[in-house]
Amino acid sequence: MIMLQYLALAAILFAIGVFGVLTRRNAVGILMSLELMFNAANINFVTFNKFIAPGGLTGQIFAAFVIVIAAAEAVVGLAIVLLLYRNWKGINVDRINIMKW
Amino acid sequence: MQTDTVQLVFYLFSFLIIISAIYVVTLKNIFHSAIFLVLTLFGVAGIYILLHAEFLAAVQVLIYVGAVSVLMIFAIMLTTRLASREIKQSNEQVMAGIFICAGFLLASLGSFANTVWRVVDKPLPENNTLTLGQLLMNEYVLPFEVVSIVLLAALIGAIVLARKEGA
Numbered sequence: 001m002i003m004l005q006y007l008a009l010a011a012i013l014f015a016i017g018v019f020g021v022l023t024r025r026n027a028v029g030i031l032m033s034l035e036l037m038f039n040a041a042n043i044n045f046v047t048f049n050k051f052i053a054p055g056g057l058t059g060q061i062f063a064a065f066v067i068v069i070a071a072a073e074a075v076v077g078l079a080i081v082l083l084l085y086r087n088w089k090g091i092n093v094d095r096i097n098i099m100k101w
Numbered sequence: 102m103q104t105d106t107v108q109l110v111f112y113l114f115s116f117l118i119i120i121s122a123i124y125v126v127t128l129k130n131i132f133h134s135a136i137f138l139v140l141t142l143f144g145v146a147g148i149y150i151l152l153h154a155e156f157l158a159a160v161q162v163l164i165y166v167g168a169v170s171v172l173m174i175f176a177i178m179l180t181t182r183l184a185s186r187e188i189k190q191s192n193e194q195v196m197a198g199i200f201i202c203a204g205f206l207l208a209s210l211g212s213f214a215n216t217v218w219r220v221v222d223k224p225l226p227e228n229n230t231l232t233l234g235q236l237l238m239n240e241y242v243l244p245f246e247v248v249s250i251v252l253l254a255a256l257i258g259a260i261v262l263a264r265k266e267g268a
Binding site: 007082 | 149152154156179180195198202214221232241248
């Protein structure tokens with residue numbers, strides 16, 4: 001079925017994003033993997049909109065909102081990364097453990 | 102014939118997306134992975150076009166390729182030392198990460214195959230972008246306004262976070 005190939009693509013992209021979040025040491029790398037996962041979710045929204053509920057455009061509206069929230073997340077995340085770099089002279093997240101006890 | 106072309110374009114785009122996404126998460130040089138992130142996002146825009154979401158494809162190119170990835174590259178440039186290649190970029194959890202991702206992938210693909218999808222064979226509304234704009238201004242006007250406040254809060258939050266103390 002044609003819909004399944006889009007879902008499979010989204011699942012593969014999401015799995016790659018999860019792998020990046022789990023294994024990257026660099027905070028910017030983690031943010032980039034997060035963007036991959038957002039994109040996988042968006043592909044799913046648009047796919048379901050086209051194949052399951054083609055009467056309206058609810059899925060595409062949702063995907064647009066996800067894009068906006070992802071942009072806001074990237075802005076705040078990179079501000080935090082710059083702050084970390086200023087205070088610790090490095091942004092490897094395995095060194096930044098002050099919130100862990 | 103026409104479906105064959107669509108299939109071919111789909112396989113090309115998904116090949117591009119998967120290969121460059123793997124590069125994004127595995128490359129040693131973080132700057133190169135940002136470049137491959139741009140390639141991945143372009144591929145996703147192509148998938149949107151295949152799914153008749155032309156407006157979303159344009160938004161994807163404008164916001165992701167134009168703004169977010171430039172922001173990423175900007176942050177990489179500002180945190181200079183990590184652009185060098187001798188720093189180790191992945192932690193000790195690579196094997197565990199591979200197992201978790203493979204498990205997730207198998208579980209989700211299996212559930213896709215076992216679900217009975219009620220596929221509706223109907224075209225999307227003509228004039229996609231027009232309908233999207235009307236929906237945003239009528240039915241979804243409250244989420245639209247809320248998301249604008251979220252963006253404003255993110256803007257102010259980023260400025261407050263990144264500003265020097267006392268400046």
